[in-house]
Amino acid sequence: MYSAMGTFVVLIALMTSTVTVCSVSRRFVNVQDFKECAKDNLHPHAYKYIESVFTRGQTHDENIDAFKTFRLRPRHLRDVSHIDTSTTVQGQAVDIPIGISPSAFHKWFHPEGVIGTASGAAAKNALMILSEVTGTPLEEVDRAVPHGHRWMQAYMVKPRSDMLRHIRRVEAAGYKAIVLTIDEVALRRITYSNFEYPASFDYVNVPRPVIGGSVGDVENQIDTVTWDDVDWLKNVTRLPIILKGILTPEDAELAVRHGVDGVYVSNHGGRTLDGTTATINALWDVVRAVRGRCEIYLDGGIRNGRDVYTALALGAQAVFIGRPAIYGLATNGSQGVQDVLDILTNELESTMALTGVTRVCDISPSYVVKQSYYENQFPSNRFSAKFFG
Numbered sequence: 357m358y359s360a361m362g363t364f365v366v367l368i369a370l371m372t373s374t375v376t377v378c379s380v381s382r383r384f385v386n387v388q389d390f391k392e393c394a395k396d397n398l399h400p401h402a403y404k405y406i407e408s409v410f411t412r413g414q415t416h417d418e419n420i421d422a423f424k425t426f427r428l429r430p431r432h433l434r435d436v437s438h439i440d441t442s443t444t445v446q447g448q449a450v451d452i453p454i455g456i457s458p459s460a461f462h463k464w465f466h467p468e469g470v471i472g473t474a475s476g477a478a479a480k481n482a483l484m485i486l487s488e489v490t491g492t493p494l495e496e497v498d499r500a501v502p503h504g505h506r507w508m509q510a511y512m513v514k515p516r517s518d519m520l521r522h523i524r525r526v527e528a529a530g531y532k533a534i535v536l537t538i539d540e541v542a543l544r545r546i547t548y549s550n551f552e553y554p555a556s557f558d559y560v561n562v563p564r565p566v567i568g569g570s571v572g573d574v575e576n577q578i579d580t581v582t583w584d585d586v587d588w589l590k591n592v593t594r595l596p597i598i599l600k601g602i603l604t605p606e607d608a609e610l611a612v613r614h615g616v617d618g619v620y621v622s623n624h625g626g627r628t629l630d631g632t633t634a635t636i637n638a639l640w641d642v643v644r645a646v647r648g649r650c651e652i653y654l655d656g657g658i659r660n661g662r663d664v665y666t667a668l669a670l671g672a673q674a675v676f677i678g679r680p681a682i683y684g685l686a687t688n689g690s691q692g693v694q695d696v697l698d699i700l701t702n703e704l705e706s707t708m709a710l711t712g713v714t715r716v717c718d719i720s721p722s723y724v725v726k727q728s729y730y731e732n733q734f735p736s737n738r739f740s741a742k743f744f745g
C-alpha cells in the first residue's frame with residue numbers, strides 16, 4: 357500500500373529547485389558556505405521555511421551564540437597521532453557522534469529528497485532520524501539505503517489504535533528507535549508564526565497518511581502527548597523510546613522514571629516556543645539529573661566541530677544537526693549531506709587532537725569552561741584605585 361504511494365508524483369507547486377547555480381567556483385570550507393549555496397539554489401519560499409523561527413527568533417539565535425560562551429581547555433604533550441570519532445547510540449555502532457535531526461519536506465530542497473539525506477548519512481556511517489513529515493514512504497527509504505542507521509520520529513496521534521498501527525509499520529521497516537517529539541502543539545504554532553509550507557504534499561509517513569494534503573490536514577492529527585502516552589508507548593513496543601524536546605532536569609528525571617531509553621535535549625531549533633534557553637545551556641542540568649541512567653542527545657545551533665565537542669564534553673552521547681544537513685542537501689543532494697558531515701567531522705577531529713583527546717568517550721567536562729569563569733578570576737576593573745591608588 358505504501359510503496360504504491362511512493363509512485364505518486366509529489367505535488368509541490370513550488371518545487372522547481374535545483375540548478376546548482378553556485379557549484380562551479382565556490383569553495384566549501386564550512387557549514388556557512390553550504391547555507392549560502394542553499395539560499396542561492398532554493399525557491400525563496402523553501403529557503404524561508406528552512407530558516408523559519410517562532411516569533412522573535414531569540415531562541416534560534418541563542419542556540420548558535422551560546423556555544424561561543426564556552427572556552428576550550430587544551431591539554432598538550434599527548435600522543436594524538438590516531439583520532440577515533442566512533443561511538444555507539446542505543447547500542448548501534450556509528451563512525452561519528454553526529455547524526456541528522458528529523459526535518460520535513462526534503463523533496464522541496466533537492467530532487468533526491470530524503471533518500472539523498474539518508475544515503476549521505478549512510479556514506480558516513482552516521483545515524484539519521486527520519487521525520488514523519490516526509491514524502492517518501494519510510495519502507496522505500498529503507499529499501500533504497502538498506503545499510504543506514506535509522507530511527508523514526510513520531511508525533512502522538514489519537515486514537516491509540518492508529519498510533520499502534522503506525523508503530524507496527526515502523527518496526528516492520530526495521531527502524532531501530534522511536535523519537536517522540538514532545539515540544540510541539542500544532543495549532544498553537546501555526547497560528548502565531550509565518551511559516552511557508554508546500555501548497556500540497558503527500559504525507560505518507562504520518563499515522564493517518566494524507567495524499568495531496570495541506571499542512572493543516574496533518575498538523576490537526578498531532579495530539580497532546582502526556583506521560584500516560586509515554587507509558588503506553590513503552591508498553592506496546594520493544595523499540596527504544598527517545599523523548600525529543602526535553603529542556604529541564606525535572607522532565608529529564610520524569611523521563612528516566614517513565615523508563616525512556618534516551619533524553620534528547622532540543623528546542624526544535626527555535627521553531628516552536630521562543631524564549632527558552634539555548635540547548636547547550638540546558639544540557640548540564642539535564643546531565644546531572646539523568647546521572648547516567650539513559651543516553652542524552654542534543655540538537656540546536658551546532659554549526660561546527662567545536663560545537664559538537666562542547667556538547668560531548670558536557671555529557672551528550674551524540675549530537676544532531678537540523679539545518680546544516682538541509683543546507684548540504686540543497687547544495688548537492690546526497691553528496692552535499694556527506695560533505696557537511698565530513699566538514700564537521702574534520703573540525704571535531706582537529707579539536708580533539710589540539711585538546712589532547714583521542715577518543716569520543718574521553719571528551720569530558722574538564723575540557724570546557726564558561727568564558728565567565730575567566731572573567732571572575734580578575735577584579736572587574738583592573739585599572740581601579742586598588743591597583744594604582
Ligand SMILES: Cc1cc2nc3c(=O)[nH]c(=O)nc-3n(C[C@H](O)[C@H](O)[C@H](O)COP(=O)(O)O)c2cc1C
Nearest residue numbers: 406457458459460487537624625656657677678679
Ligand atoms: C526545516 C525544518 C524542518 C523540521 N521538521 C521537523 C519535524 O518534522 N519533526 C521534528 O521533530 N523536528 C523538526 N525540526 C526540528 C529539528 O529536528 C531540530 O530539532 C532542529 O532543526 C535543530 O536545530 P538546528 O537546525 O539549529 O540544527 C525541523 C527543523 C527544520 C529546520
Ligand SMILES: *[C@@H]1O[C@H](CO)[C@@H](O)[C@H](O)[C@H]1NC(C)=O
Nearest residue numbers: 378379380384687688691692
Ligand atoms: C556534487 O556532487 C558530485 C558527485 O555527486 C560531484 O562530482 C560534484 O563535484 C559536487 N559539486 C559540488 C559543488 O560539490
Ligand SMILES: *[C@@H]1O[C@H](CO)[C@@H](O)[C@H](O)[C@H]1NC(C)=O
Nearest residue numbers: 584586587588589590591592
Ligand atoms: C500494558 O499492556 C498490558 C497488556 O496489554 C495492559 O494490561 C496494561 O494496561 C498496559 N499498561 C499501560 C500503561 O498501558
